[in-house]
Amino acid sequence: MGNFLPSQYDSDSQLEINHNYLGEQFADVKDILSLIEKVVKKNDFTLGRAVDDFEQRFANAHKAKYAIGVGSGTDAIFLSLKAQGIGPGDEVITTPFTFFATVGAIATTGAKPIFVDVELDGFNLDLDSVKAAITPKTKAIVPVHWAGRICDMKYLRDLVAGSKISIVEDACHAVQATRDGQFAGKYGDTACFSFHPLKNLNVWGDGGIILTNSETLATKLKLLRNHGLINRNECAEFAYNSRLDTIQAVIANHLFEKLPHIT
Numbered sequence: 255m256g257n258f259l260p261s262q263y264d265s266d267s268q269l270e271i272n273h274n275y276l277g278e279q280f281a282d283v284k285d286i287l288s289l290i291e292k293v294v295k296k297n298d299f300t301l302g303r304a305v306d307d308f309e310q311r312f313a314n315a316h317k318a319k320y321a322i323g324v325g326s327g328t329d330a331i332f333l334s335l336k337a338q339g340i341g342p343g344d345e346v347i348t349t350p351f352t353f354f355a356t357v358g359a360i361a362t363t364g365a366k367p368i369f370v371d372v373e374l375d376g377f378n379l380d381l382d383s384v385k386a387a388i389t390p391k392t393k394a395i396v397p398v399h400w401a402g403r404i405c406d407m408k409y410l411r412d413l414v415a416g417s418k419i420s421i422v423e424d425a426c427h428a429v430q431a432t433r434d435g436q437f438a439g440k441y442g443d444t445a446c447f448s449f450h451p452l453k454n455l456n457v458w459g460d461g462g463i464i465l466t467n468s469e470t471l472a473t474k475l476k477l478l479r480n481h482g483l484i485n486r487n488e489c490a491e492f493a494y495n496s497r498l499d500t501i502q503a504v505i506a507n508h509l510f511e512k513l514p515h516i517t
Contacts, residue, residue: 279509289504290504290505293504298500301480301497303500305500305503307503309321309322311510316445318445318467319469319472322463322472324461324463324475324497327355327426327446327450328355329359330426330446330447331355331424333479333496334464335394337475337478340363341365342365343365344365344391346365346367346395347387347392347396348424349369349379350369351398356396359396365394370384370387372400378399378403378405379395381405395419395420397423399431402431402454402517403431403433404433404436405423407423407433407441407442426462428445430454430514444464445464446462448460449461454513454516454517455513459502460502477493479493479496480495480497481494
């Protein structure tokens, strides 16, 4: 989710750093604007063709079956939890060493965040502490892949094997990151990514995406991000408005080729 800074606005120098690197990434702004112009002329603003293209591209690049574009990394975590029925009375284990949004996504489902400590050598969840924190109320674990360093997900998956505890990866720092040759999302029920301007793949505002290998979850998430609509005139359930904007998908697609250099 966010970067662990006291504030991104603490000093003029921090703002200058942010503006400089974003300026370099978007130096070809005229090319991007010409791509956006095509979207405007087609009136293809909501869940448009560029969103479909980017979802497929992102899924393929991370060797996942499904990708669902959403409004932000925060929404990606929130909707992942909601899609799995997590809410009041449930406990969700996570780390306090993260941006507020990780915990906010848990709390706004009505579930109770349960904090465990982090490792000294990587700032990811200490998995022995996770094991000790599991109770009958534990319904999910949200590991945060801090600064692109992926948690030991195989260990975590083995830890919850045979239970109904889900794993929702906060992979907002981890676009194209790997551990032991595996991308984020390999072992989690979902993996959640952010395209906020402080991330390595960023857009002109907010954006996010969810990866999953579950067709059931993918179908549910597509409903939850778009008011629960089956089509324009049929609603399966009341839900949320958290679609990845077509224009933001255009920008993300454009930057994807530059991602190794940006990272």
